[in-house]
Amino acid sequence: MGYEVIIPAAGQGKRMEAGKNKLLLELREVPVLIHTLKVFEQDRNCKAVHLAIHPDDEQEMKKLLRKYGIKKVASLIYGGKERQHSVYHVVKELNGEGIVLVHDAARPFVEIDAISRLVEAAEETGASILAVPMKDTVKKANEGLVSETVERASLWSVQTPQAFRLPMLLDAHERAARESYVGTDDASLVERTNGNIKIVEGSYDNIKLTTPEDLYFAEAIMNKRMQGKKKGK
Numbered sequence: 670m671g672y673e674v675i676i677p678a679a680g681q682g683k684r685m686e687a688g689k690n691k692l693l694l695e696l697r698e699v700p701v702l703i704h705t706l707k708v709f710e711q712d713r714n715c716k717a718v719h720l721a722i723h724p725d726d727e728q729e730m731k732k733l734l735r736k737y738g739i740k741k742v743a744s745l746i747y748g749g750k751e752r753q754h755s756v757y758h759v760v761k762e763l764n765g766e767g768i769v770l771v772h773d774a775a776r777p778f779v780e781i782d783a784i785s786r787l788v789e790a791a792e793e794t795g796a797s798i799l800a801v802p803m804k805d806t807v808k809k810a811n812e813g814l815v816s817e818t819v820e821r822a823s824l825w826s827v828q829t830p831q832a833f834r835l836p837m838l839l840d841a842h843e844r845a846a847r848e849s850y851v852g853t854d855d856a857s858l859v860e861r862t863n864g865n866i867k868i869v870e871g872s873y874d875n876i877k878l879t880t881p882e883d884l885y886f887a888e889a890i891m892n893k894r895m896q897g898k899k900k901g902k
């Protein structure tokens with residue numbers, strides 16, 4: 670059940686328009702990055718955290734790790750131009766055949782129960798992803814005109830963490846690098862190597878903080894969790 674986790678945190682958060690890496694923004698006076706890292710600090714199955722960072726954030730992030738007593742960060746590695754490059758820079762440094770998770774630093778609301786179900790699935794199939802059923806109707810379009818409505822029953826909104834046996838993840842990244850393929854998640858690279866990827870149903874709360882309005886959703890999720898705690902849930 671033990672796993673290591675790669676946390677890409679080397680983005681610039683351009684769509685958040687905060688003028689700095691969105692991971693340094695605070696939710697209830699704690700930086701987003703720390704909210705995310707605390708989940709893995711608290712999960713006893715997490716053996717080590719590997720953080721991909723931007724050189725410009727290095728000092729600030731190191732300071733935060735000390736301030737909040739984050740102990741499981743085993744390596745800090747400079748990321749690359751795209752998220753995928755940041756993950757690859759870390760994957761290359763890891764050893765063994767165990768389960769490795771990749772989790773966006775910008776998803777602070779993932780829960781330990783979901784991580785455990787994800788890891789269990791990856792132990793069976795070699796790869797698994799968290800996802801939720803699509804709620805919207807999705808259409809394809811050409812130059813602003815609808816060309817097709819996609820069958821919703823088979824559509825999932827994909828989240829992180831995503832879990833893989835390390836050799837499978839490494840092979841997929843090496844192949845993508847050789848073929849100059851850039852995908853928006855790690856599973857899309859594994860799909861190209863014909864890996865079987867199990868979908869594990871997650872929670873709609875596990876949002877990625879991407880644009881400014883996501884901060885309002887984040888506040889609502891934190892409120893809901895506080896209320897739950899007060900009621901002893």
Ligand SMILES: Nc1ccn([C@@H]2O[C@H](COP(=O)(O)OP(=O)(O)OP(=O)(O)O)[C@@H](O)[C@H]2O)c(=O)n1
Pocket residue numbers: 676677678679680681682683684685691692721748749750751752753755756773774775776877878879
């Ligand atoms: N070159 C990059 C780009 C992104 N990420 C990380 O990947 C996660 C998901 O990416 P996204 O939400 O797109 O973050 P940003 O790239 O920071 O945002 P934007 O695209 O709006 O600039 C984030 O934790 C981000 O820090 C990364 O490690 N390296």
Ligand SMILES: C[C@](O)(CO)[C@H](O)COP(=O)(O)O
Pocket residue numbers: 752773827828829853854855877879
């Ligand atoms: C990996 C991911 O969070 C899964 O939903 C997503 O694909 C990242 O994409 P983005 O382009 O960085 O928002």
